[in-house]
Amino acid sequence: MASQALIKDFEDLLGKENVFSSEADLASYSYDSAVLPAVMPSLVVRPTSAEQLSQCVTKLYDNGIPMTVRGSGTNLSGGTIPDKSDTVVILTTGLNRILEINSDDLYAVVEPGVITAQFAAEVAKKNLFYPPDPGSQAVSTLGGNIAENAGGLRGLKYGVTKDYLMGIEFFDATGAVVKSGSRTVKCVTGYNLAGLMIQSEGTLGVISQAVLKLVPPPKASRACMAVFSNVQDAAQAVAGIIAAHVLPCTLEFLDNNTIVRVDDFTKAGLPREAGAILLVEVDGHPAQVEDDAAAVEKVLKANGATAVHVPKDAAEKFKLWEARRMALPVLARARPTTVLEDATVPRSQIPAMMQAVNDIAAKYKVEVGTFGHAGDGNLHPTFLCDKRDVEEFRRVEEAIDEMFDTAIKLKGTLSGEHGIGTAKAKWMEKETSRGTILFSQRMRRALDPKGLLNPTKLVGI
Amino acid sequence: MASQALIKDFEDLLGKENVFSSEADLASYSYDSAVLPAVMPSLVVRPTSAEQLSQCVTKLYDNGIPMTVRGSGTNLSGGTIPDKSDTVVILTTGLNRILEINSDDLYAVVEPGVITAQFAAEVAKKNLFYPPDPGSQAVSTLGGNIAENAGGLRGLKYGVTKDYLMGIEFFDATGAVVKSGSRTVKCVTGYNLAGLMIQSEGTLGVISQAVLKLVPPPKASRACMAVFSNVQDAAQAVAGIIAAHVLPCTLEFLDNNTIVRVDDFTKAGLPREAGAILLVEVDGHPAQVEDDAAAVEKVLKANGATAVHVPKDAAEKFKLWEARRMALPVLARARPTTVLEDATVPRSQIPAMMQAVNDIAAKYKVEVGTFGHAGDGNLHPTFLCDKRDVEEFRRVEEAIDEMFDTAIKLKGTLSGEHGIGTAKAKWMEKETSRGTILFSQRMRRALDPKGLLNPTKLVGI
Numbered sequence: 001m002a003s004q005a006l007i008k009d010f011e012d013l014l015g016k017e018n019v020f021s022s023e024a025d026l027a028s029y030s031y032d033s034a035v036l037p038a039v040m041p042s043l044v045v046r047p048t049s050a051e052q053l054s055q056c057v058t059k060l061y062d063n064g065i066p067m068t069v070r071g072s073g074t075n076l077s078g079g080t081i082p083d084k085s086d087t088v089v090i091l092t093t094g095l096n097r098i099l100e101i102n103s104d105d106l107y108a109v110v111e112p113g114v115i116t117a118q119f120a121a122e123v124a125k126k127n128l129f130y131p132p133d134p135g136s137q138a139v140s141t142l143g144g145n146i147a148e149n150a151g152g153l154r155g156l157k158y159g160v161t162k163d164y165l166m167g168i169e170f171f172d173a174t175g176a177v178v179k180s181g182s183r184t185v186k187c188v189t190g191y192n193l194a195g196l197m198i199q200s201e202g203t204l205g206v207i208s209q210a211v212l213k214l215v216p217p218p219k220a221s222r223a224c225m226a227v228f229s230n231v232q233d234a235a236q237a238v239a240g241i242i243a244a245h246v247l248p249c250t251l252e253f254l255d256n257n258t259i260v261r262v263d264d265f266t267k268a269g270l271p272r273e274a275g276a277i278l279l280v281e282v283d284g285h286p287a288q289v290e291d292d293a294a295a296v297e298k299v300l301k302a303n304g305a306t307a308v309h310v311p312k313d314a315a316e317k318f319k320l321w322e323a324r325r326m327a328l329p330v331l332a333r334a335r336p337t338t339v340l341e342d343a344t345v346p347r348s349q350i351p352a353m354m355q356a357v358n359d360i361a362a363k364y365k366v367e368v369g370t371f372g373h374a375g376d377g378n379l380h381p382t383f384l385c386d387k388r389d390v391e392e393f394r395r396v397e398e399a400i401d402e403m404f405d406t407a408i409k410l411k412g413t414l415s416g417e418h419g420i421g422t423a424k425a426k427w428m429e430k431e432t433s434r435g436t437i438l439f440s441q442r443m444r445r446a447l448d449p450k451g452l453l454n455p456t457k458l459v460g461i
Numbered sequence: 462m463a464s465q466a467l468i469k470d471f472e473d474l475l476g477k478e479n480v481f482s483s484e485a486d487l488a489s490y491s492y493d494s495a496v497l498p499a500v501m502p503s504l505v506v507r508p509t510s511a512e513q514l515s516q517c518v519t520k521l522y523d524n525g526i527p528m529t530v531r532g533s534g535t536n537l538s539g540g541t542i543p544d545k546s547d548t549v550v551i552l553t554t555g556l557n558r559i560l561e562i563n564s565d566d567l568y569a570v571v572e573p574g575v576i577t578a579q580f581a582a583e584v585a586k587k588n589l590f591y592p593p594d595p596g597s598q599a600v601s602t603l604g605g606n607i608a609e610n611a612g613g614l615r616g617l618k619y620g621v622t623k624d625y626l627m628g629i630e631f632f633d634a635t636g637a638v639v640k641s642g643s644r645t646v647k648c649v650t651g652y653n654l655a656g657l658m659i660q661s662e663g664t665l666g667v668i669s670q671a672v673l674k675l676v677p678p679p680k681a682s683r684a685c686m687a688v689f690s691n692v693q694d695a696a697q698a699v700a701g702i703i704a705a706h707v708l709p710c711t712l713e714f715l716d717n718n719t720i721v722r723v724d725d726f727t728k729a730g731l732p733r734e735a736g737a738i739l740l741v742e743v744d745g746h747p748a749q750v751e752d753d754a755a756a757v758e759k760v761l762k763a764n765g766a767t768a769v770h771v772p773k774d775a776a777e778k779f780k781l782w783e784a785r786r787m788a789l790p791v792l793a794r795a796r797p798t799t800v801l802e803d804a805t806v807p808r809s810q811i812p813a814m815m816q817a818v819n820d821i822a823a824k825y826k827v828e829v830g831t832f833g834h835a836g837d838g839n840l841h842p843t844f845l846c847d848k849r850d851v852e853e854f855r856r857v858e859e860a861i862d863e864m865f866d867t868a869i870k871l872k873g874t875l876s877g878e879h880g881i882g883t884a885k886a887k888w889m890e891k892e893t894s895r896g897t898i899l900f901s902q903r904m905r906r907a908l909d910p911k912g913l914l915n916p917t918k919l920v921g922i
Contacts, residue, residue, distance in 0.1 A: 104704055104809035105838075127706075149649045160647055162656070163624065176896030184805045185837035186621055186877035188610045188660045189885075189892050190919065191901050195623070195656025199649045205900075216706035243565050245588075245677035287748030344645045348565035376646035377566075416647035424650075431650050435637030439666075439908065440652050446907030447900065458651065 001026075002043035002088065006063065010045050013055055018094065020044040029070060029089045033136075034078040034423050035339050035387065041068065041082040041089045048094035050111070050169075050208040056090055057206050058175030066452045069202045071113060071141030074134075075148060076340055077421030079201040083456045090206065092143045099209070101126050106214045107166055107183055112143025112207045116150075129217035131158035131249075134417070135325060143207045149199035151417030153324070156375035157247040157283075158215075160417065161198065167211035168194040172204075173448040183211055201419055202454040203461075204447050221249070221283035222293045223317045226305040227274045231255055231358065234276035235351035237303035238374045241280070242347050244299055246292045250281040250321075251375025258327050258369040258382075265330045268323040271307070278305075278374065279324055327371040328382065335367070335384040339396060343407035344378040344416030356406040357381045364399040366392070378416035404430070420458050428459065462487075463504035463549065467524065471506050474516055479555060481505040490531060490550045494597075495539040495884050496800050496848065502529065502543040502550045509555035511572070511630075511669040517551055518667050519636030527913045530663045532574060532602030535595075536609060537801055538882030540662040544917045551667065553604045560670070562587050567675045568627055568644055573604025573668045577611075590678035592619035592710075595878070596786060604668045610660035612878030614785075617836035618708040618744075619676075621878065622659065628672035629655040633665075634909040644672055662880055663915040664922075665908050682710070682744035683754045684778045687766040688735045692716055692819065695737035696812035698764035699835045702741070703808050705760055707753045711742040711782075712836025719788050719830040719843075726791045729784040732768070739766075739835065740785055788832040789843065796828070796845040800857060804868035805839040805877030817867040818842045825860040827853070839877035865891070881919050889920065 002021060010019045020026070021043050030038035042065075047053040060067045066087045070080040082089060095111035098119060102108065103126050110119060116137040123130045133152035134140055140150065146168070151160045167181030180193035197204060228234040234253060241251065254262070254270075254277050263270040271277060278300070282292035300308050311317035332338040345353045354370070357379070361368040372380035381403065383396045404414050404427050414420075414427050429437050440459040445451070451461045463482060471480045481487070482504050491499035503526075508514040521528045527548045531541045543550060556572035559580060563569065564587050571580060577598040584591045594613035595601055601611065607629070612621045628642030641654035658665060689695040695714060702712065715723070716737050724731040732738060739761070743753035761769050772778035793799040806814045815831070818840070822829040833841035842864065844857045865875055865888050875881075875888050890898055901920040906912070912922045 102807070102809075104700065105807040106703070107807075149653070151647050155647055162653070172896060172900050176899065177894050178897045178900045179893045180897065182805075182874040183807045183872045184839070184874050184877060185808070186612050186616055186805055186834075186839050187874040188878055188880050189875045190881060190889055190897060191661055191904070192610070192623070192656055192659050193897070193900070195653055195659060198653050198656060200652055216708065239565065242567065247677065285746050285749035285752065288746035291746065344643075344647055346563070346566040346568075346644045347646070348563075373647075378645070378647050411644045413643040413645050413648040414650045416645060417649055419649050420651060428651055432640045433638050435633060436639045436641065436651060436654070438637065439633050439639045439654070442907045443652070443904055446903045 014047055018046040032073040032075040032080040034076050035337055036078040036081055039082045041087045044089040046091040046094045053208055054171050054175045057171045060088055061174050064450055066455055068454050069206050071144035072139045074136035074140045076418040077423040079419055079421040079457055098122055108212050108214055110142050110210055114142045116140045116142055116145055123214055128214040130214055132161045147202050148419045153250045155373055156251055157249040164213045165194050166213050168197055169209040170205035170207045173453055201457050203458055218283035220286040220289045221281055222289050223281040223311055225309045225320055226278045226300040227271045227307040228276045229306055230275035231354050232351055233304035234278050235354045237300050238350050239348045240299040240303050241296055244295050246295050248280050249283045252279040252324050253374035254371045258371045262323050262326050262330045266323050266326050268319050331369045331382045335386055337385050337387040339383040341381050342416045342418045343403055345407055345410045345412030347377045349410040350374055350377055352410055360399050360402050364395040366396050366399050422456055475508055475513055479507040493534040493536040493541040495537050496798055497539040500543045502548045505550040507552040507555045514669050515632050515636045518632045521549055522635050525911055527916055529915050530667050532605035533600045535597035535601045537879040538884040540880055540882040540918055559583055569673050569675055571603050571671055575603045577601045577603055577606055584675055589675040591675055593622045608663050609880045614711045616834055617712055618710045625674045626655050627674050629658055630670040631666035631668045634914055662918050664919055679744035681747040681750045682742055683750050684742040684772055686770045686781055687739045687761040688732045688768040689737045690767055691736035692815050693812055694765035695739050696815045698761050699811050700809045701760040701764050702757055705756050707756050709741050709836055710744045713740040713785050714835035715832040719832045723784050723787050723791045727784050727787050729780050792830045792843045796847055798846050798848040800844040802842050803877045803879040804864055806868055806871045806873030808838045810871040811835055811838055813871055821860050821863050825856040827857050827860050883917055
């Protein structure tokens with residue numbers, strides 16, 4: 001618990017209603033969506049303006065108190081779990097204004113606490129499109145999306161959060177304002193600090209404002225569900241679609257375990273006997289959609305799809321996509337502990353990676369449900385277990401170790417979109433190099449000399 | 462001149478044929494394409510493998526000798542001019558291999574010295590597309606493009622070099638290897654150091670390898686030239702095209718001064734009486750091209766285009782585009798000194814910016830030819846003068862000062878694609894903040910403690 005003096009200070013600054021110090025409140029901010037031990041913060045504060053945010057950072061810096069910035073806490077690698085018992089959590093949910101949506105110049109200016117899906121909806125009202133759609137979009141914040149470089153279902157064609165960040169304002173560890181990027185399409189004024197802040201997991205500064213790129217919405221789209229008797233056929237079809245130079249906006253994969261569990265829960269009418277299904281959507285100009293849909297269907301059938309089902313209307317399509325979005329929450333109900341991974345490989349390596357995941361699960365006798373963004377090589381093998389069963393959890397950890405080794409061997413990466421946090425730090429050097437860790441630490445120590453910004457996350461400090 | 466011992470060391474490492482120390486050689490590497498004083502380096506070295514490159518960096522680090530990395534020296538802000546008389550220039554032209562073009566996964570792996578246009582041509586042979594096309598693409602290197610975040614004519618629709626850098630390997634100041642990014646579409650393993658290296662102008666590390674994203678080529682395209690009696694109509698048409706939600710792949714502007722001078726030189730048959738012309742190209746699916754071309758023509762005519770000319774064949778189109786590419790070299794012949802600027806504004810502010818450029822030119826009685834990437838708000842007002850005429854050059858400098866003030870007031874930026882180098886460092890704080898400069902310097906000093914990597918460039922060290 002923070003000192004009464006500090007609590008009083010923050011109450012004077014932010015108002016009593018924005019300072020939380022009860023045991024129950026602190027417990028609420030002691031964990032995120034990663035499978036990691038909870039750590040109680042000493043205080044939770046909720047600034048409601050950029051100026052207040054800066055003052056919070058300065059006050060914590062002056063007092064040498066570590067800070068963890070938190071949006072909605074949907075983080076999957078522990079980035080929003082407090083580091084130590086004296087950590088103060090800074091909530092960004094009070095900074096939730098969309099400051100500008102500019103239709104002429106195709107950008108928006110937002111505060112960090114704006115909810116992703118609400119932002120996308122406001123943008124859509126102006127007949128524009130903000131593509132990044134992380135699984136948690138209904139509750140996640142744009143600031144969190146930037147700090148984690150959130151991906152989503154549309155990454156293959158439209159890219160990830162990184163590809164939409166045009167400019168940023170943030171406070172450094174001392175509370176001084178730093179600006180990078182612009183409202184212009186091109187900007188090379190100084191270092192690309194906007195690019196550096198992307199996926200920096202709250203370790204280099206505290207985001208106060210972002211300029212996000214918007215695009216004209218596609219004029220048409222078409223979706224389908226392809227049913228496969230086995231995982232390998234589905235994986236080959238994914239590689240085949242890309243090789244045919246079609247870039248679907250969505251190309252999602254669910255394996256049998258996921259299909260059955262999701263269907264049990266949602267009654268979406270999924271093909272329960274299928275070894276795997278692919279959900280594919282193409283969008284763009286109506287004529288291009290026509291051509292792409294035909295090309296996709298051809299590849300799907302050539303790779304052994306036993307059925308290609310086109311939803312009869314938007315409601316049916318929504319139901320299928322919702323089933324995909326339910327994959328994680330439904331799998332998470334199956335067993336006490338859910339370890340959701342996001343090892344990612346070049347797209348052509350999806351068949352090899354799927355084979356490896358299943359072989360590894362069999363070898364270590366662990367239950368895996370796999371779904372994910374097959375089109376960009378970003379699978380989510382989800383390990384269902386019980387952390388209290390020490391022996392089982394050890395097997396899960398060994399399986400994950402081997403899975404990462406395989407991803408790297410296939411020229412892939414540890415983490416496509418969930419981040420390093422504390423969950424994956426130990427594997428980082430394997431993918432990069434000793435020099436990369438040292439370079440990152442040197443940079444970080446210079447920018448945060450007291451080691452107060454989420455200090456145990458990423459490469460440590 | 463470097464010591465004989467150092468020369469001998471490098472000759473042993475790289476072979477005599479890759480170490481240059483004659484007066485004539487040193488003079489060749491004392492300047493780049495910016496209007497700035499030449500500085501002779503003490504030695505020029507040309508490694509031909511990544512291992513040699515690392516050894517060069519380590520040797521210079523150990524000896525405390527500053528280094529400037531140079532590709533083809535097309536830099537427009539002084540980034541490749543040596544800092545001091547003891548600087549050693551590291552040429553990347555010996556590292557010119559395309560290591561992989563992967564059609565299945567849509568990426569390529571390259572060394573830094575590969576020539577941009579040669580790379581694009583190799584990629585095209587595999588029926589793929591690398592969009593960034595800086596004006597200097599016929600000679601510029603990919604490493605230089607990354608270090609400067611080079612733009613080009615296709616930025617509006619396809620983005621700039623930043624948008625194509627998936628992964629990077631570089632040597633830090635000591636010669637240790639650092640890796641960031643991946644061959645995968647998504648990667649959040651550690652800091653986005655690839656994003657940080659973009660536009661870092663050789664101040665944070667020495668690039669040895671890059672993974673670049675490729676895309677399927679557009680199936681069709683259509684180009685036109687629109688003629689306007691005055692600049693304002695052309696500028697309004699640009700804003701109108703974007704507002705109509707058409708994203709042309711090219712949307713270029715030339716003012717009368719540029720038109721006449723280019724036509725004199727190229728005999729391209731440009732409309733010499735026109736106040737301005739726009740060169741527009743749309744690409745994509747054939748049906749989309751059809752629709753977009755019609756929409757563009759409608760907007761052009763609604764904004765006062767006196768003629769919209771569609772080239773009758775590829776040869777005629779090439780001639781028009783070549784005329785645009787000749788704008789800079791032709792303007793540069795007009796007077797002894799050419800100061801090419803790249804202030805950039807949000808696209809809707811193009812009319813205001815064009816008006817301001819012309820008003821400023823009249824106020825300071827300086828000659829300006831303006832052309833550029835109107836579609837992304839990135840104009841190139843080009844000041845034609847004689848630097849030896851001190852009074853005239855002072856007026857040019859005052860005009861540029863006022864132009865930058867205007868760009869920032871219009872929520873634009875100092876530099877869309879040319880970089881800061883030493884040419885624009887003094888304006889940086891005006892666009893960003895004191896905190897931004899300090900943050901950048903702290904970061905830089907930590908990563909280059911001896912201050913050897915292009916030390917006077919960008920924010921200084």
